[in-house]
Amino acid sequence: MHAISLTGPSLDQLTRVELPDPPPPGHGEVLVRMRAASLNFIDLAVALGQYPGISYPVVPVADGVGEVIAVGDGVSGLGIGDRVALHPKTIWFAGPGTTEKAGVTRGVSRPGSLIEIATSDAGSVIKLADHLSWEAAATIPIAATTAWNGLVCADAGPGSTVVLLGTGGVSLFALQLAKARGARVIVTSSSEAKLARARELGADETINYAASPDWDTQVLALTHGVGADLVIDTVGIATFTRSLAAARYGGIVFTIGFVTGTNLQLDLMTVIVKALRIQGNNTGSAEDLGKAMRAIEAARIEPVIARTYGIGEIADAYREQSRGPFGKLAIRLDW
Incomplete structure (x- = not known):
């Protein structure tokens, strides 16, 4: 063969x-x-x-x-x-x-x-x-299962704000699935063209981090100072501290990215004072994939x-x- x-x-x-x-x-x-x-x-x-x-x-x-x-x-x-x-x-x-x-x-x-x-x-x-x-x-399999598990981890739904970094596979599946669950979604990118396409897919707000490097501050402004319920960090050390800053008190940073490296020096005070949950992920089970597949089928997601x-x-x-x-x-x- x-x-x-x-x-x-x-x-x-x-x-x-x-x-x-x-x-x-x-x-x-x-x-x-x-x-x-x-x-x-x-x-x-x-x-x-x-x-x-x-x-x-x-x-x-x-x-x-x-x-x-x-x-x-x-x-x-x-x-x-x-x-x-x-x-x-x-x-x-x-x-x-x-x-x-x-x-x-x-x-x-x-x-x-x-x-x-x-x-x-x-x-x-x-x-x-x-x-x-x-x-x-x-x-x-990998991207949708990972996105689904991030949303389930935060119980994202109506009233939730989800922040997605970039427009790769996991982020776009998370956008589509989050909207199907009724959540509000903020997407970041350095490309206005990609941000426009994200809005076409249902993103409620977008942030160009090339124009606004302090994108975490922009998230806080868009949430009236509260922060996001869930930040799915697909990048790694280049964005992680800002992901922590963008999350609300008691929020979740779902970390899956290592494209910019993995060795990070971190000030724990943000995690402690805001009672943040940092959740790693290694895709999930076949059962998780089955749930993501059923959600995609129910919402007719392409x-x-x-x-x-x-x-x-x-x-x-x-x-x-x-x-x-x-x-x-x-x-x-x-x-």
């Missing part, structure tokens, strides 16, 4: 290979013919050797979707022909995470989505919303796709990911 192999920490080492066909599915397993994938920052970090613990070669890319083509014994609720997403955390089926559950990831420590046929435990497979194309569905690439354009897709696209980059597995 066809696959892409990443043989080392360089985009030049993305190679098309032929692998043996998988054996029939075992007890509790399914085989999935992969139809599409999408990129996240973790995939770029793996490809550039910036993610710890990678052993090359690896079939890359965590997120992917496809069609069930074989079902092992002991599997219920799934059948041949079902359109499904493969949860990237392959053994985290439900409940709170553990080091073991969160540490096993497709495209990192297990074969990823750039493969013709994937073998998966049925517990980590989620049926797709009917209205989604293959490419749109492929953008959901994921924002910046561009779709063919299998022969993989390196170009990674390069575009490094430039911070508006929305997600999908990959059509057109072997």
